[in-house]
Amino acid sequence: MTVAHPGPAVAARDVESAAALMRERGLRVSAARRLVLEVLFATREPVRAERIASGLEGRFPRSDLGSVYRNLETLEQVGLVRHLHLGHGPGLYALADGRPSEYLLCESCDAVRVVVPAQLDRVRRLLHERFGFEARFSHFPIVGTCADCARRASAEQADP
Amino acid sequence: MTVAHPGPAVAARDVESAAALMRERGLRVSAARRLVLEVLFATREPVRAERIASGLEGRFPRSDLGSVYRNLETLEQVGLVRHLHLGHGPGLYALADGRPSEYLLCESCDAVRVVVPAQLDRVRRLLHERFGFEARFSHFPIVGTCADCARRASAEQADP
DNA sequence: TTCGATGCAAATAGTTTGCATTCTA
């Protein structure tokens, strides 16, 4: 899960071009490795390793969970894959597309709001001015309470 | 680790007043439970459960790790304790003082910058205006690159 | 034909839980 040297993100069009890139880097394209890519291309959202190993619950052949983890790490080093953590729970893996999504996670209802990085640029700028800190919300999200839950909470407080 | 109903934060002056509060809530103050409190009062920073169970490496009697976890959960429900997660790695537990600290975590060097909530109020306001989202950085930190590492990275890029 | 990758199983880290026993209120 923890990648030593995650390379710069690479957006591949499809499994074949991803496979070609692997070979360019001197890596082999085995059946198990191709399968991880196929699953990631099939579901365009972040998934846990277990779900990949299950072949999306049967839509693809099952594969060994240990190998899935190893391949995800390799793919992340190459830059084809990124992983993120949404609160507690397992890491989630997805194809790296050019500009990574960023996330707002509600702790009350577990809702995840996906936003494009530009929407957080002002927040990022503010943090940079204040602390010289370059914030990223693509690997770990912003955590708190979403609008719905906040409204609900204050309603309950007014009328218990 | 995951607390069902974390009560409102309560700041206790010392172990005895914390113990008194426990009894007020109808909870018992056993030796093991008092020990958790003593360790938390002795070290004023967030610590992992394992470190509590070890009695801060021998300064206090060792206790059972399972019971430590159970007691931390109970203490968190009462509001005396809060836990946080700094990136990967185990959860960290600390006494709840009135206004919880918030955190900036650097992914390159693992440095943790502790800030008082007021320093992030503009960030919070911005997020609330944009998304109606109430962000907290006390349970999960803001993750990114600290000023030092950012400087180092751009220096390396200029002079490789 | 080589050595990178696999599959299986065992190991690890962090945390939770069942249960007979202990001890607080």
Add this chain to the structure above:
DNA sequence: TAGAATGCAAACTATTTGCATCGAA
């Protein structure tokens, strides 16, 4: 003395690793 909390062990989730074998280039 009732039942809350303990201590120990086992279970569990997420992830990593050792190793003999296999297969892609």
